[in-house]
Amino acid sequence: MAIELPKGTRDEAIASIQRYFEAHMDERIGNIAAGGLLGFFLEEIAPVVYNQAVADVQERLQARVSELDIDVHEDAFTYWRKREKPTRGK
Template identity: 65%
Template sequence: MPIELPEDARRDAIASIQRYFDVNMEEPIGNIAAQALLGFFLEEIAPSVYNKAVADAQESMQARIVDLDIDLHEAPFQYWRKYAQPKRRK
């Protein structure tokens, strides 16, 4: 499944790449080159980041599911305990 960015995020990413080149590189990068670089990152590197995020989300959900039994467990047959009176000493 290809990773796509919404148009506004894509525009912001391209601007950020251009700014990075302006600040950190000897040569600026043009809009078309920045788009190509973003496309490369999205196709080549982003799937690894995406897959890691999915794995982290699965791990988090599994931990929560394990805790469901502890958090939501109700002991059965508690009615009579609720009404039991302590035995009196004579």
Template identity: 65%
Template sequence: MSIELTKEDRQQAILSIERWFRENMDEPAGNVTAGALLGFMLEEIGPSIYNKAVADVQERLHARVAELDFEVHEDEFVYWRKHDAKTPRRR
């Protein structure tokens, strides 16, 4: 599965890479260089980030599902326990 960005997100990422190069490197990166670097990062590093995000979501969902029993659990066959507690015993 390849990681695809929308056209707008891709353009924002390229602008961000260009700015990073201007502010942190001796030579600026042009649009083509920044686009190539972005493509490399999406293909080479992107899957690791994506997989980590999926694993984090799975962990959160598993924890949430485990909590469901406590949140929605209903005791069974409680009518007589409730009834017996309210009414005095007949003799």
């Protein structure tokens, strides 16, 4: 599954790459080169981040599902217990 960004997000990412190069590499990078670098990161590195995020979500969901019985548990056969009158002296 290819990871693609919406056009606006892609444009912002390219601008951010260009700004990073200017600030940290003391050189400018053009729009096409920054887009190529972004494409490389999306194809090569983004799947690792994506897969880790999916694994993290699965872990959290499994923890929530395992506690589901605690959250929604209902005691059975409580009709008569609710209606019994407490006896005096006990």
